[in-house]
Amino acid sequence: xxxxxxxxxxxxxxxxxxxxxxxxxxxxxxxxxxxxxxxxxxxxxxxxxxxxxxxxxxxxxxxxxxxxxxxxxxxxxxxxxxxxxxxxxxxxxxxxxxxxxxxxxxxxxxxxxxxxxxxxxxxxxxxxxxxxxxxxxxxxxxxxxxxxxxxxxxxxxxxxxxxxxxxxxxxxxxxxxxxxxxxxxxxxxxxxxxxxxxxxxxxxxxxxxxxxxxxxxxxxxxxxxxxxxxxxxxxxxxxxxxxxxxxxxxxxxxxxxxxxxxxxxxxxxxxxxxxxxxxxxxxxxxxxxxxxxxxxxxxxxxxxxxxxxxxxxxxxxxxxxxxxxxxxxxxxxxxxxxxxxxxxxxxxxxxxxxxxxxxxxxxxxxxxxxxxxxxxxxxxxxxxxxxxxxxxxxxxxxxxxxxxxxxxxxxxxxxxxxxxxxxxxxxxxxxxxxxxxxxxxxxxxxxxxxxxxxxxxxxxxxxxxxxxxxxxxxxxxxxxxxxxxxxxxxxxxxxxxxxxxxxxxxxxxxxxxxxxxxxxxxxxxxxxxxxxxxxxxxxxxxxxxxxxxxxxxxxxxxxx
Amino acid sequence: xxxxxxxxxxxxxxxxxxxxxxxxxxxxxxxxxxxxxxxxxxxxxxxxxxxxxxxxxxxxxxxxxxxxxxxxxxxxxxxxxxxxxxxxxxxxxxxxxxxxxxxxxxxxxxxxxxxxxxxxxxxxxxxxxxxxxxxxxxxxxxxxxxxxxxxxxxxxxxxxxxxxxxxxxxxxxxxxxxxxxxxxxxxxxxxxxxxxxxxxxxxxxxxxxxxxxxxxxxxxxxxxxxxxxxxxxxxxxxxxxxxxxxxxxxxxxxxxxxxxxxxxxxxxxxxxxxxxxxxxxxxxxxxxxxxxxxxxxxxxxxxxxx
Numbered sequence: 001x002x003x004x005x006x007x008x009x010x011x012x013x014x015x016x017x018x019x020x021x022x023x024x025x026x027x028x029x030x031x032x033x034x035x036x037x038x039x040x041x042x043x044x045x046x047x048x049x050x051x052x053x054x055x056x057x058x059x060x061x062x063x064x065x066x067x068x069x070x071x072x073x074x075x076x077x078x079x080x081x082x083x084x085x086x087x088x089x090x091x092x093x094x095x096x097x098x099x100x101x102x103x104x105x106x107x108x109x110x111x112x113x114x115x116x117x118x119x120x121x122x123x124x125x126x127x128x129x130x131x132x133x134x135x136x137x138x139x140x141x142x143x144x145x146x147x148x149x150x151x152x153x154x155x156x157x158x159x160x161x162x163x164x165x166x167x168x169x170x171x172x173x174x175x176x177x178x179x180x181x182x183x184x185x186x187x188x189x190x191x192x193x194x195x196x197x198x199x200x201x202x203x204x205x206x207x208x209x210x211x212x213x214x215x216x217x218x219x220x221x222x223x224x225x226x227x228x229x230x231x232x233x234x235x236x237x238x239x240x241x242x243x244x245x246x247x248x249x250x251x252x253x254x255x256x257x258x259x260x261x262x263x264x265x266x267x268x269x270x271x272x273x274x275x276x277x278x279x280x281x282x283x284x285x286x287x288x289x290x291x292x293x294x295x296x297x298x299x300x301x302x303x304x305x306x307x308x309x310x311x312x313x314x315x316x317x318x319x320x321x322x323x324x325x326x327x328x329x330x331x332x333x334x335x336x337x338x339x340x341x342x343x344x345x346x347x348x349x350x351x352x353x354x355x356x357x358x359x360x361x362x363x364x365x366x367x368x369x370x371x372x373x374x375x376x377x378x379x380x381x382x383x384x385x386x387x388x389x390x391x392x393x394x395x396x397x398x399x400x401x402x403x404x405x406x407x408x409x410x411x412x413x414x415x416x417x418x419x420x421x422x423x424x425x426x427x428x429x430x431x432x433x434x435x436x437x438x439x440x441x442x443x444x445x446x447x448x449x450x451x452x453x454x455x456x457x458x459x460x461x462x463x464x465x466x467x468x469x470x471x472x473x474x475x476x477x478x479x480x481x482x483x484x485x486x487x488x489x490x491x492x493x494x495x496x497x498x499x500x501x502x503x504x505x506x507x508x509x510x511x512x513x514x515x516x517x518x519x520x521x522x523x524x525x526x527x528x529x530x531x532x533x534x535x536x537x538x539x540x541x542x543x544x545x546x547x548x549x550x551x552x553x554x555x556x557x558x559x560x
Numbered sequence: 561x562x563x564x565x566x567x568x569x570x571x572x573x574x575x576x577x578x579x580x581x582x583x584x585x586x587x588x589x590x591x592x593x594x595x596x597x598x599x600x601x602x603x604x605x606x607x608x609x610x611x612x613x614x615x616x617x618x619x620x621x622x623x624x625x626x627x628x629x630x631x632x633x634x635x636x637x638x639x640x641x642x643x644x645x646x647x648x649x650x651x652x653x654x655x656x657x658x659x660x661x662x663x664x665x666x667x668x669x670x671x672x673x674x675x676x677x678x679x680x681x682x683x684x685x686x687x688x689x690x691x692x693x694x695x696x697x698x699x700x701x702x703x704x705x706x707x708x709x710x711x712x713x714x715x716x717x718x719x720x721x722x723x724x725x726x727x728x729x730x731x732x733x734x735x736x737x738x739x740x741x742x743x744x745x746x747x748x749x750x751x752x753x754x755x756x757x758x759x760x761x762x763x764x765x766x767x768x769x770x771x772x773x774x775x776x777x778x779x780x781x782x783x784x785x786x787x788x789x790x791x792x793x794x795x796x797x798x799x800x801x802x803x804x805x806x807x808x809x810x811x812x813x814x815x816x817x818x819x820x821x822x823x824x825x826x827x828x829x830x831x832x833x834x835x836x837x838x839x840x841x842x843x844x845x846x847x848x849x850x851x852x853x854x855x856x857x858x859x860x861x862x863x864x865x866x
Contacts, residue, residue, distance in 0.1 A: 292725065443592075
């Protein structure tokens with residue numbers, strides 16, 4: 001009996017019959033490979049890229065990070081919502097493309113009363129909605145009433161609290177909106193009365209939550225005062241910005257085209273913008289490289305060096321209004337002692353972190369407010385000083401870290417966060433003898449732990465809402481929802497209260513500096529670095545100026 | 561057979577019920593909620609949001625409300641992340657891309673995997689076999705998140721034949737489907753080879769040869785049917801994997817599919833969207849497994865619809 005295994009190979013028949021079989025298989029294979037090789041070139045061999053086509057017809061392709069949740073400016077919450085919304089809407093004041101200084105928007109001019117409390121805006125008569133209706137003062141009032149209506153639950157409603165009685169109305173303590181400090185003496189005048197003088201008010205107005213919506217349109221698609229209104233879709237969208245919404249395919253693109261009804265349409269040079277929601281930074285970088293994008297939202301840290309050396313012309317490193325820091329939970333033993341916190345804050349190699357780890361032009365942070373925020377720079381300065389750190393720790397009763405508990409740094413999952421925390425862990429162990437554990441958690445779990453105060457040291461970051469030191473320093477007041485440290489000081493709060501009511505810029509900055517000095521001395525946080533915005537920009541994009549808020553009014557952008 | 565299918569369909573009701581219930585409570589017990597964000601919302605805003613989404617009600621009431629809406633109206637609820645979209649709308653919007661991607665990948669997996677597997681089995685211990693087997697081994701070893709970017713690098717960036725990302729034209733379908741397909745093709749190739757080798761050694765194949773059947777007839781008519789059995793049972797979970805596992809591919813190639821929503825909804829604690837996608841995937845997987853079972857009986861005369 002011959003072996004079974006030999007049947008297939010050595011049988012007498014195969015040589016005759018294997019041919020058709022081989023033919024069929026090879027057919028399959030050839031078909032498959034053929035499909036790939038034949039189809040690919042026919043349709044798309046070295047096609048004109050989206051960027052080349054865009055340059056020809058003035059269509060900007062911009063990567064925008066994660067998908068926007070909604071195009072309703074009153075419900076939008078994130079910076080990438082702004083990326084799209086700023087093309088579709090315009091507020092009372094606009095921004096200068098380089099300095100972000102307030103320039104006429106829907107309002108042609110404005111006045112401030114002698115007591116610095118009341119702003120009067122004069123709207124341009126030729127401002128129009130994309131459906132042709134004029135933009136009037138009533139649109140603004142109705143929009144702000146909408147934002148402040150509790151049932152809408154607008155996340156950014158608190159930014160309107162600077163308006164007299166707005167907070168009371170939003171919290172339901174006041175039912176009559178006419179008592180809120182906004183009024184419309186006529187169709188083209190808007191008057192806003194503030195709770196207290198605020199020299200940054202015009203800068204605050206540039207936040208999208210202040211932009212108007214066309215209420216009549218919203219009413220057609222449900223209640224304007226609850227969520228779930230479907231007006232912000234391509235067919236039903238009405239805006240007042242330089243562009244109008246043409247197409248929105250979630251997860252794919254948002255297309256906006258130049259608006260013919262915009263009052264300043266003559267200035268707008270782009271014909272269209274296509275926003276590409278690409279979450280993955282590496283995918284975005286590949287899309288840029290294959291000519292699909294003019295601008296990326298960001299660039300992976302690992303690729304910064306490669307671009308810096310091979311194509312520095314494409315790499316842009318702009319300043320950005322944000323601080324990366326660690327928050328101490330000052331209710332926990334050991335770190336409830338200011339000396340210990342200060343020792344820990346002194347024993348961090350900020351320069352090393354910025355220059356050796358991040359390598360994206362970030363600057364080491366020595367206080368909380370980024371230097372140069374609306375002309376303000378903190379005088380308080382937290383250096384790197386290991387000797388002083390050791391001395392303070394010994395003074396607090398922990399010489400060389402002896403007797404200190406093991407601390408835990410809580411961070412949300414991300415490679416960058418981890419590398420930085422590991423560097424700090426190593427420094428603390430080596431320089432001041434402290435043992436640190438790193439606790440890595442997924443984003444929302446970290447936020448839950450933060451809410452319940454279930455942490456010792458928390459990785460944090462703060463991005464300014466508007467260009468003014470108050471958006472940073474108010475984080476640390478006793479009643480701030482964003483102060484998770486448990487630290488507060490009445491004199492700090494008092495200084496900020498005073499600063500808010502001080503009109504003279506120098507005097508105001510002096511108060512901020514005093515407050516920040518208190519903050520840095522008590523160190524409820526460890527400042528680590530000031531953000532930069534690292535991204536890729538195709539050389540054809542013109543008018544894209546670096547600025548702190550990463551705002552780029554599209555009407556001043558063109559392709560060449 | 562109809563009775564078998566009817567019984568299996570009836571069985572899915574309690575299975576789905578358990579899945580929905582378990583998911584409903586599991587997502588609720590995960591720390592963090594839909595309205596936790598980097599910048600804290602005020603307690604008033606949070607309370608209003610919870611009221612709008614009915615999250616202020618007692619949990620058991622939320623559960624019964626949800627079940628009622630799903631069973632009676634097929635309404636999967638409102639997404640907390642996308643303020644003006646319903647879960648039904650999101651699924652209707654995103655599922656087609658995922659199905660297309662899954663379908664094409666499956667096709668590629670089957671064509672590549674089966675031909676490589678059959679070829680390797682028939683040409684056992686020859687260069688062709690080694691080639692096919694190493695293809696299979698490589699395919700199994702290289703994860704999609706490596707293969708995808710490599711294909712993009714070569715075909716999109718250097719050769720410029722395709723777009724690096726997007727889901728517009730038919731060319732955009734090729735690289736993602738290939739990436740996802742190759743991984744499963746590798747598995748299928750190995751299983752086909754093994755199955756075929758086993759079958760080729762059986763008596764009935766020898767009988768077929770003895771009666772003078774052509775080699776191609778032996779392979780395709782006689783051997784393949786038996787040799788495919790392990791592949792078919794692998795296909796059930798594989799299809800499920802292709803459908804739910806498209807997250808990575810959708811991220812790499814920027815495809816507007818449901819896989820990304822499925823994963824991101826969990827990160828966003830978008831409770832209704834998590835539940836909606838879980839229900840959908842559960843139904844798909846149950847249905848596919850049923851089909852696989854039917855096909856298995858059809859292929860294997862030893863099995864019966866019991």
